[in-house]
Amino acid sequence: MVKSGMSVVEALAMTFLVYAGSAQLAAIPLIVAGAPVWVILATAFCVNLRFVVFSLHMRPYLMHLPRARRIGYGFMVADLSYAVFTRRFPKVGATPAEHAEQESYLSGNCFCSWSSWCGCSVAGIALGNLIPAAWGLGFAGVLCLLGILCSLANTPLRLVAALLAGAAAVAAYALPLKLNVVAAIAIAVLAGFWLEQRVPPSWRRPA
């Protein structure tokens, strides 16, 4: 972030407040280029669409809590916490004891992820100028997103949607304001709708 021309204060604010690596990766070039605010926010929303799906899944786990606590968890539950939590507790707790158990697990989990995220990012901001950019360590961030991408591509149709979207985003790269990402989503969703009717139902289920 500092390398792309943001100040240290801005990079720190980004790290602590915007707890979403993929949205940061998409938004930073737009911020640096001085794109309109609504474009930056809309891009972040599109890139974060997976969290909307996660929130639907998490709703029954959290609805017994007051709203402020739910929003607190909303801030904290990123990809990894979500995946680990729902794997550990496939069923929603039915009794107060189970609720408490699940909530403690979730808090601890979120705390670990968030502190390691912040710790590593601060170290990255501090050391960023010591490690030559030529080493290409930034590629680790891309690989992390690639891993999340693979975890989301869990049905044959979603895999097709991902491949189409990737190709579309590359083909439309010349569009201004990262609109290539929006174009990629639109093409993949339309193709998904179209293919849904034409492929065997097994393609819509996790392999």
Place this chain on the structure above:
Amino acid sequence: MNGQTDWWTLAVIAGLAGVTVLTRCFFFILDRPWSLPGWAERGLHYAPVAALAGVVAPEVVMQSGHLIATWQDARLFGAAAGALLYFWRRSVLLTILAGMGVYLPLHLSLGW
């Protein structure tokens, strides 16, 4: 934008934080249950994976705005190794480690 802190950027960052919390809480902010219209719900089957693919693909196969013309690019092999390992082992951490394990030697020693 050259290392200066300005209010515009900080406001955008606050807005990004708001958007992130909104998407993460989307279905559990309101107390009563509700659902999206059918088309939006169907769209959510494909939109998240498409959005990530749209962000990731150009980072792997493009160089300063153009499709790379050579296969001698360490990112291609790193990403392929990472994806294969994910589908074998289902672990994001292993994806990163394997990807970097392939990427760094190619990038640093061969200059790909």
